[in-house]
Structures are given as C-alpha cells and as structure tokens.
Amino acid sequence: MNANHPTAADRSTASDSPDSSAAFAAFAASRAEAPPVGLGPLVRIDGGWFIGDHESTAHLAVLPGGFEHRVAGRDPFLVPWDRLMSLQLGFTRGRFPSTPVGGLLNSSDGAIGAHGSCLSAMVRHPYDLWRPRFVHHGWWYPAPELTVLRQLLGDIVDLGHVERLGDDAWLTSAVEELAADRHLRKWRTGKAVMEGVKEIITRGA
Numbered sequence: 001m002n003a004n005h006p007t008a009a010d011r012s013t014a015s016d017s018p019d020s021s022a023a024f025a026a027f028a029a030s031r032a033e034a035p036p037v038g039l040g041p042l043v044r045i046d047g048g049w050f051i052g053d054h055e056s057t058a059h060l061a062v063l064p065g066g067f068e069h070r071v072a073g074r075d076p077f078l079v080p081w082d083r084l085m086s087l088q089l090g091f092t093r094g095r096f097p098s099t100p101v102g103g104l105l106n107s108s109d110g111a112i113g114a115h116g117s118c119l120s121a122m123v124r125h126p127y128d129l130w131r132p133r134f135v136h137h138g139w140w141y142p143a144p145e146l147t148v149l150r151q152l153l154g155d156i157v158d159l160g161h162v163e164r165l166g167d168d169a170w171l172t173s174a175v176e177e178l179a180a181d182r183h184l185r186k187w188r189t190g191k192a193v194m195e196g197v198k199e200i201i202t203r204g205a
Helices: 008-015 018-032 100-105 143-158 162-166 168-179 181-186 190-202
Strands: 042-045 048-051 058-063 066-071 077-080 088-090 118-123 128-130
Touching (some): 058 162, 143 162
Antiparallel strands (some): 118 128
C-alpha cells in the first residue's frame, strides 16, 4: 500500500475530527449569511444607511443632513439635501465591472465608464456636477433591486422630497417595502416601477 495515499478509513477519521467539523460549520454559516437590509448598494448596517461597502476605502453615508462622502485619508465631505438638483447612481451587479478598469472594459452601461461606481448629482450653491465614488460590496446586486433603487433616487429629488432620505424611519420602511419580493415580481414594466415608487415617495407627504 502506498503510504502517501490515505485509505478510506483515514479520510473518514479526518473528516470526523472536531476541527474539520467546526471549520465546515463556520463555512456553511458564512455562505448562509444574507446581505443586510437594502436595495443594491444602499444598505442599513449598525443602525446607519450607506451606499457602498462602509468598511472599504470609499463609500457614502446617508445622514439626516445629507450625503457624506467618506474616503480613506481624506476629511468627510457633506452635501446637504437642499443642494441636490438631480440624483443618479452608476453601478453594475458585480464588483469588478463597477471598478474604473472594469468600467472601461464593459462599456455597455454608460453610467459607469472609467469613473467606476459612483453617485452622480447636479448640485447648487455653487452649481457643479458632484460624482463621489464608492466601492461595490462583495455580493452581486439583484437586477430588480438596481432598477427600483435608480427609480427611487431619481424620483425623490424630482418630486421634491429628497430630505426623506435622511429620515431613518421613513427610509427603512420604504426600502423594506420596495425590496419585498411581491413588489419585485409584480413590477414587470418600467411604468409599473415608476408608479409604485412614486406612490411610496409621496405617501403621507
């Protein structure tokens, strides 16, 4: 018998060891862990809302007073809600296509390009185009969530209720409703998404 090749008994003994069982349990738990509450890159973690991976070198915090861009090695930069005149997000489902290099290689999404994942907003006082980058999370974003999120961010400015993004209770309720499977299955057309998102934004306003 070749001593370099373990027997079936050897393999059984190794797989039944406490260390291997614990390692497998940890791996299974990590695979089963669901992404946090949110829509695509907009997520709620530890009581706060963020766009992008909040543990990375670049992300946006959604605060009561506005969007705060946080980049490693720089001072945070806050843009108040009343400065926003338009609002869009450029990102893809996967992480690599949302990087600057990936954006150059995948030109099918015109909102990405060489800038990578970013928020794109026209701001006032002074007038400027603000394009803060953020880092994509490690998981894939479901396509229906991206569609709904783009509609939400664009419409909430156009309808004059952008400050609602800074209301934690409202944003949590709105995202939970928008992310519900029954809505994502129901809203099959662009018109249905537009009407559904508008109803949630203006409800009680």
